[in-house]
Amino acid sequence: MNSLGPTGSRSFALVFLALAGFYVAGAEKFLHAQEQSNSAATGDRQAHGTKLSNAEKKTDEVKDPEVIDGTRYLALVKERRGKPLMVSFWATWCEPCRDEYPMVVDLARQYGEKRLSVIGVSLDEDAEAGLMRRFLARAVPGFPNYRKKPGNEEAFINRVNPKWSGALPATFFYSREGQLVTQIVGEAKRETFEAAIQKVIQTQ
Amino acid sequence: MKTQWHALIPAAFFLAAVACGQGPKVPVASVGIGGKLPAIQLTTVAGASDDLAHYAGKNGLVVIFVSTRCPYSNDYEMRMEELSHAAAQRGLGFVGVNANRTEPAEEVVEHSKTDHLTFTILKDANNRLADILGASFTPESYVFDQAGVLRYHGRIDDSRNAGNVSSHDLQGALDAVAAGRSVAPSETKAFGCTIKRIPGASSSGN
Numbered sequence: 001m002n003s004l005g006p007t008g009s010r011s012f013a014l015v016f017l018a019l020a021g022f023y024v025a026g027a028e029k030f031l032h033a034q035e036q037s038n039s040a041a042t043g044d045r046q047a048h049g050t051k052l053s054n055a056e057k058k059t060d061e062v063k064d065p066e067v068i069d070g071t072r073y074l075a076l077v078k079e080r081r082g083k084p085l086m087v088s089f090w091a092t093w094c095e096p097c098r099d100e101y102p103m104v105v106d107l108a109r110q111y112g113e114k115r116l117s118v119i120g121v122s123l124d125e126d127a128e129a130g131l132m133r134r135f136l137a138r139a140v141p142g143f144p145n146y147r148k149k150p151g152n153e154e155a156f157i158n159r160v161n162p163k164w165s166g167a168l169p170a171t172f173f174y175s176r177e178g179q180l181v182t183q184i185v186g187e188a189k190r191e192t193f194e195a196a197i198q199k200v201i202q203t204q
Numbered sequence: 205m206k207t208q209w210h211a212l213i214p215a216a217f218f219l220a221a222v223a224c225g226q227g228p229k230v231p232v233a234s235v236g237i238g239g240k241l242p243a244i245q246l247t248t249v250a251g252a253s254d255d256l257a258h259y260a261g262k263n264g265l266v267v268i269f270v271s272t273r274c275p276y277s278n279d280y281e282m283r284m285e286e287l288s289h290a291a292a293q294r295g296l297g298f299v300g301v302n303a304n305r306t307e308p309a310e311e312v313v314e315h316s317k318t319d320h321l322t323f324t325i326l327k328d329a330n331n332r333l334a335d336i337l338g339a340s341f342t343p344e345s346y347v348f349d350q351a352g353v354l355r356y357h358g359r360i361d362d363s364r365n366a367g368n369v370s371s372h373d374l375q376g377a378l379d380a381v382a383a384g385r386s387v388a389p390s391e392t393k394a395f396g397c398t399i400k401r402i403p404g405a406s407s408s409g410n
Contacts, residue, residue, distance in 0.1 A: 151363040153395040
C-alpha cells in the first residue's frame with residue numbers, strides 16, 4: 001500500500017531527517033540560524049566570530065532564573081500589587097512561544113516599568129535550562145523571568161488559574177489589586193495584546 | 205548529496221513555520237467522562253479508512269493523541285510503548301492518534317520506525333476525533349471500558365522526566381478499567397504541545 005517508491009522514500013527520509021533535526025535541536029538551531037543570518041548581513045567573517053563570542057558571553061551572564069512552584073507564583077503576583085501586571089508563560093520547546101516572545105519584550109519596553117510590570121515564566125525542564133539561558137541571552141527581555149519547578153504541571157496550572165488548560169503560550173493580565181482581569185491563550189496579534197494591556201491599565 | 209541537503213533546508217524551514225501556527229480554538233468535547241466511544245473512521249498510515257472501534261480489546265481501548273515533532277510527546281514514547289504492552293496484557297486495545305495537520309502519514313511511519321514504536325498510530329484527518337473528544341495536547345490520553353464508555357481522560361503521568369514520576373495516572377486507569385473498578389481521578393489535566401488543527405475542518409465534515 002505504500003505509494004512511495006525507493007527514490008520517493010529516500011527523498012522523504014531526507015526531508016524528514018531535516019525536519020527532525022530542526023525540531024530536536026529546536027530553539028538551539030533557531031538561535032544559531034539567527035546568529036548566522038545576522039552575521040551574513042554584515043558580510044564579515046570576523047564580525048561573525050565576534051558576534052558568536054558575544055552571544056556566548058551574554059549567555060554566561062544570564063543567571064539561572066529562580067525556580068518557582070504555584071505558591072511562589074502567587075506570591076510574586078502579590079508582591080507586584082500597586083501596578084498592572086502582565087505574565088508571559090513560555091517554553092523553548094514551544095515554537096509559537098519563541099515566535100511570540102520578542103513581541104512581549106517589545107511591549108514591555110513600550111509600556112515601561114512605570115505603567116506595567118512584566119514577568120516571564122518558563123516551563124522548561126532541567127534538561128532545557130541551558131537552552132533557556134541562551135534564549136534569554138538573545139532576547140534580552142529587560143524583565144524578570146522565572147522557571148516552573150519541573151513536574152506536576154497540573155498542580156502548577158491549577159494554582160495559577162484552574163480554568164487555564166495549560167496551553168502555551170499563555171499571557172495573564174492582573175489589575176493593580178492583583179486580580180486576574182483577562183488572559184490570552186495561544187498566539188495572538190499585537191493588537192490583542194495592546195487591548196488587554198489597555199484594559200488592565202484602565203482597571204482600578 | 206550535499207546539494208540535495210541544501211535544497212531541503214528551505215522546505216524544512218517552510219514546514220516548520222507551518223507547524224508552529226496556532227490552530228483554531230479547541231471545541232468543547234461532545235464526549236466526556238461517561239460518554240460513548242465515537243463511531244468514527246480514522247485513516248491508517250497506509251491510507252485506508254478503519255473504524256476506531258476495531259482497535260478495542262475485550263476490556264476496552266486506550267487512545268493517546270501523539271505527535272512526531274513535539275519534544276514533550278516524544279519524551280513519553282518509551283512510556284507509551286510500555287503502556288501499550290500493559291494494555292494488551294489487560295485485554296485493552298491501544299492506539300495512538302495523530303491529528304496534527306503538519307505531520308503526514310509518511311512522517312508518522314518514519315517516526316515510528318526511527319523511535320521503535322510498535323503500537324498502531326492512526327491519522328485523524330480533519331481532526332474530527334480530536335474535536336469530538338476535545339483533545340488539546342500531545343500527549344493526551346483516553347480510556348474506554350469494555351462497553352465503550354469513557355472512564356479516564358488526561359495526562360499519562362505527572363512528570364515529563366520519567367525519573368521523577370510519582371503519579372502513574374494512565375496506568376492506574378487501565379488497571380482499574382481492566383479490573384472493572386471505577387477510575388479515580390477520572391480526569392486530570394494533560395499537558396504538552398497543542399494539536400495543530402485544520403481550521404474549520406471538523407464542522408465541515410470530510
